[in-house]
Amino acid sequence: MANMSVGIIGMGDMGKMYARRISEAGWLINACDTPDKFEELKEEFKANENIRILPNGHLVSRSSDYIIYSVEAENIDRVVAEYGPSTKLNAIVGGQTSCKAPEIAALEKHLPPDVHIVSCHSLHGPGVNPKGQPLVLIKHRASQESFDRVERILSCLQSKHVYLTANEHDRITADTQAVTHAAFLSMGGAWAANRQFPWEIARYIGGIENIKINVMMRIYSNKWHVYAGLAIMNPSAKEQIRQYATSVTELFKLMLAGNRDEFTRRIKYAGERVFKGSENQDLLLRDDVLDRFSLGELPPERVKNNHLSLLAMVDCWSQLGIVPYHHMICSTPLFRLWLGITEYLFKKPDLLEEVIDTAINDNTFRSDDLEFTFAARDWSERVSLGNFDGYRKKFEEIQQYFAPRFPEATALGNEMIETILEKTVGS
Numbered sequence: 001m002a003n004m005s006v007g008i009i010g011m012g013d014m015g016k017m018y019a020r021r022i023s024e025a026g027w028l029i030n031a032c033d034t035p036d037k038f039e040e041l042k043e044e045f046k047a048n049e050n051i052r053i054l055p056n057g058h059l060v061s062r063s064s065d066y067i068i069y070s071v072e073a074e075n076i077d078r079v080v081a082e083y084g085p086s087t088k089l090n091a092i093v094g095g096q097t098s099c100k101a102p103e104i105a106a107l108e109k110h111l112p113p114d115v116h117i118v119s120c121h122s123l124h125g126p127g128v129n130p131k132g133q134p135l136v137l138i139k140h141r142a143s144q145e146s147f148d149r150v151e152r153i154l155s156c157l158q159s160k161h162v163y164l165t166a167n168e169h170d171r172i173t174a175d176t177q178a179v180t181h182a183a184f185l186s187m188g189g190a191w192a193a194n195r196q197f198p199w200e201i202a203r204y205i206g207g208i209e210n211i212k213i214n215v216m217m218r219i220y221s222n223k224w225h226v227y228a229g230l231a232i233m234n235p236s237a238k239e240q241i242r243q244y245a246t247s248v249t250e251l252f253k254l255m256l257a258g259n260r261d262e263f264t265r266r267i268k269y270a271g272e273r274v275f276k277g278s279e280n281q282d283l284l285l286r287d288d289v290l291d292r293f294s295l296g297e298l299p300p301e302r303v304k305n306n307h308l309s310l311l312a313m314v315d316c317w318s319q320l321g322i323v324p325y326h327h328m329i330c331s332t333p334l335f336r337l338w339l340g341i342t343e344y345l346f347k348k349p350d351l352l353e354e355v356i357d358t359a360i361n362d363n364t365f366r367s368d369d370l371e372f373t374f375a376a377r378d379w380s381e382r383v384s385l386g387n388f389d390g391y392r393k394k395f396e397e398i399q400q401y402f403a404p405r406f407p408e409a410t411a412l413g414n415e416m417i418e419t420i421l422e423k424t425v426g427s
């Protein structure tokens, strides 16, 4: 055990984070990315004697006792097909992709039968401290001894271990990741379609709005393939994202029709189903932290919003019979912020009344809500069709629109996440 070496195939953001942390704990790392990056990676890691950069995945596979594939979900089958047959006899292999059905299928299909399969998934981005964040471990085809070895190696991340099957993982992360991202992707899509920068508009500054903007900017400043992969390849995500788009559409139609009774009944019913049992728990987020992280100047008086995106999320959970608190075991920082702002709205009866009133009576939001509805449906459609190119094109167009403010938004977003998560980690 003491001499076990760890292989990492795919030295992108997550692969490098794993390599650095695992090597610091004293394990020997054999790592590679695509052959064209061999020299560059060798240069980058030359000072770290516990990290050996190799030219390709065959050499990593042959020489490592535990191998982690940290490549794009879309490429997992092709990459395991290529290097899997070179795996060292009796080694342990797993992946770090965000969606387990295609990963497990690839590992089962291409690895020799003597190889043990243990997969993992860190539920946070490469820039977040893994301490206390959920780390899913999947003992798919492995002896207890092999599983214990993986657990010991990864214990250096100091994450909170969560034991699930691949199916359970995908069902829960479809909600905590794919639907959460769909909501923020749609906000960005709507603002870009209306040629708005929300931090320049009083309605979108302060409180809940700060979280919406900062998380939206965080997602669009990242790589499209992470979001495309975990939505398009997760078998549970299509249905859940479709329900979100349907909830948005149906609530928007009730608003347009001015149907206050039905709108109110539906919102309250959804709120009861989703938040029943959590009434006496502390709120995940507090006012003072909500107001602190703004990309724009706070207006003298708070401007009302109907928060269609949040109302639709609660309606979606209710329609799917999901209690989001049960999903905290696979919560990412973004999901905790998302759940935090929805419960903030639903657990403040005066605010909820104001929001319902605004939704029915205030016409100044109609064009924003129309674009938001289009965006939610369009993202859902692209995911349902399994359209990676279409996903990429839309993502990158919107990304370009917001790019000039990314450096500032990333700094503010990091600070916001750190401050707010101090309170929500482990809850």
Ligand SMILES: NC(=O)C1=CN([C@@H]2O[C@H](COP(=O)(O)OP(=O)(O)OC[C@H]3O[C@@H](n4cnc5c(N)ncnc54)[C@H](OP(=O)(O)O)[C@@H]3O)[C@@H](O)[C@H]2O)C=CC1
Binding pocket: 009, 010, 011, 012, 013, 014, 015, 032, 033, 034, 035, 057, 070, 071, 072, 073, 075, 079, 096, 097, 098, 099, 121, 122, 123, 124, 125, 126, 223, 226, 229, 230
């Ligand atoms: N980013 C995040 O927040 C998180 C991501 N994940 C998951 O982790 C995985 C990696 O994500 P991330 O690090 O962000 O993505 P990156 O794009 O930064 O890293 C993936 C790397 O794998 C490389 N790669 C592709 N094919 C091969 C190959 N045949 N041999 C060796 N390397 C190869 C890619 O090269 P090239 O670019 O040339 O294709 C790239 O450098 C994904 O599946 C993602 O879903 C999990 C948790 C968090």
Ligand SMILES: O=C(O)C(=O)Cc1ccc(O)cc1
Binding pocket: 097, 098, 122, 123, 124, 125, 176, 177, 219, 226, 230, 332, 333, 334, 335
């Ligand atoms: O927190 C989020 O949802 C992120 O956007 C970062 C992220 C992306 C992919 C993962 O598999 C896990 C975390």
